[in-house]
Amino acid sequence: MAQDLTGKRIAFLQTEGVEQVELEQPLRAVRDAGAEVDLIDLEEGETQAFNHLDKADTFPVDRTVHEARADDYDGLVLPGGVANPDRLRTDPDAVRFVRDFVESGKPVGVICHGPWTLVEAGVLRGRTITSWPSLRTDVENAGGTWVDEQVHVDQGIVSSRKPDDLPAFCAKVVEELAEGVHAQRRAA
Numbered sequence: 324m325a326q327d328l329t330g331k332r333i334a335f336l337q338t339e340g341v342e343q344v345e346l347e348q349p350l351r352a353v354r355d356a357g358a359e360v361d362l363i364d365l366e367e368g369e370t371q372a373f374n375h376l377d378k379a380d381t382f383p384v385d386r387t388v389h390e391a392r393a394d395d396y397d398g399l400v401l402p403g404g405v406a407n408p409d410r411l412r413t414d415p416d417a418v419r420f421v422r423d424f425v426e427s428g429k430p431v432g433v434i435c436h437g438p439w440t441l442v443e444a445g446v447l448r449g450r451t452i453t454s455w456p457s458l459r460t461d462v463e464n465a466g467g468t469w470v471d472e473q474v475h476v477d478q479g480i481v482s483s484r485k486p487d488d489l490p491a492f493c494a495k496v497v498e499e500l501a502e503g504v505h506a507q508r509r510a511a
Contacts, residue, residue: 326501328358331397333500336388336420336440338365340406343372343379344486345434349400352493353500361385361396365414373404388416393423398500403435403455412443422446425480428504432481432496434488438462441480451475452482479504 333353337346354360362385364370369381393399399421401408411417422444424431433441438454439461441447448466452475459469474483474491481499483492 326356326497328353328356328497328500331358331500331503332395333358333360333398333400334363334391334393334396334420334424335360335400335402336363336411336417337370337402337404337407338410338417339371340404340410341370341372341402342404342407342435342486343374344489345402345404345437346370346372346382348489349402349432349434349493349496352497353400356497356501358397358500361391363388363391363420365389365410365417373406388414388420391420393420393427393429396424396429397503398430399424399432400496401431401433401437401440403433403437405436408436408439411440418444428479430479430481430496430499430503432492432499434483434492435485438482441465450480451477452480453484454482455484 364384371381372379421440425446435455442461442465451468453470453472462469473488474495481495
């Protein structure tokens with residue numbers, strides 16, 4: 324039975340360079356489950372997605388991260404792509420936005436290179452996640468444990484490695500978003 328996200332509002336944080344499939348498939352899964360979604364970017368206008376290194380489609384931005392607040396949402400999804408999280412992790416408002424979600428115990432989905440923003444937010448100490456393999460050292464240097472798994476959940480953070488993992492990632496993200504905040508997930 325599909326999880327119901329009716330009445331939930333989910334933030335997707337991305338910017339130019341987001342891997343299109345890692346945005347589109349989770350976006351479709353969350354919307355199909357009934358959630359309202361805001362696409363949040365560093366700038367107004369449209370987000371330029373990529374298929375690896377080639378420009379793909381653009382997606383209209385609903386809000387900028389500078390005006391968005393974690394309190395307005397029930398969960399967060401961080402798609403990958405190499406350039407996308409690399410740009411996000413240099414923006415103090417994006418880093419704060421991500422940190423606020425994790426510290427509040429709200430579910431966060433992150434795939435591929437997306438964990439770079441979690442590293443910058445300083446929220447991986449004591450947590451186990453997966454990612455694109457080249458982020459292993461970054462995750463470990465941030466105090467996290469890296470595992471090579473299709474999908475992994477730790478304290479409300481759902482993580483996956485790559486586009487091939489999207490079916491499992493999307494299903495688990497929707498499940499965690501449906502469950503919502505759990506007391507044991509809140510930061511101490």
